[in-house]
Amino acid sequence: MVELACQHCNYKWDYQGENEYYATCPRCRYKVRIPEDKVPRVGRKKLSLESKKKTLTEKRPVKLRGIAAIVNKVVQEAQYDKGMLIQILLKLQRSFGWLPKEMLTEISKQLEIPLSQVYQVATFYKAFSLAPRGRHLIRVCMGTSCKVRGSHTILERVQNHLSIDKDGTTLDGKFSLETVNCVGCCALGPVMTVDDDYHGNLKLPDVDRILSKYR
């Protein structure tokens, strides 16, 4: 029991509660701050070693699950370095084949960078895809060197063979088609790549033969 005085109406009373910070004035209901030296004994108990340990355990970070855990593994490997954003995206793209929206949101949260920045990078480079891709990725080069050697007819042949549009994926999920501006072997044009394989000096019949290999 401690004697308190209301700082609002000056009313004095014997406080018997256990709150260690505030007491309510019985007359005007003003919240009276309890002075340090008058804190009720029961209120500010010293934490025992056991309860200290318990508090520390309770404050352990929550275990991440699902996409958050997957992203966290990669972000941890990159030591939460914001400058490693492209490498992080590449690693996740390689593992999953595409980058779902939830994944980009997690990266933004865990790296503590704006989501718009993550999107900027993920949409700028052709290496990243924000939609599911087929098992095999076909890239037809439409750069100048390949174009003058007939790459548009190669592209048409691929589209007809697979019955898909440019930037489309076959219904069975086996192939996705993209166009690129140069794959770095202009002398071999027209060129197309399937996954990591390069196919140059293409003639129309080659397209059917190559694609049937990946069926």
Ligand code: FES
């Ligand atoms: S333009 Fe096609 S490989 Fe360079």
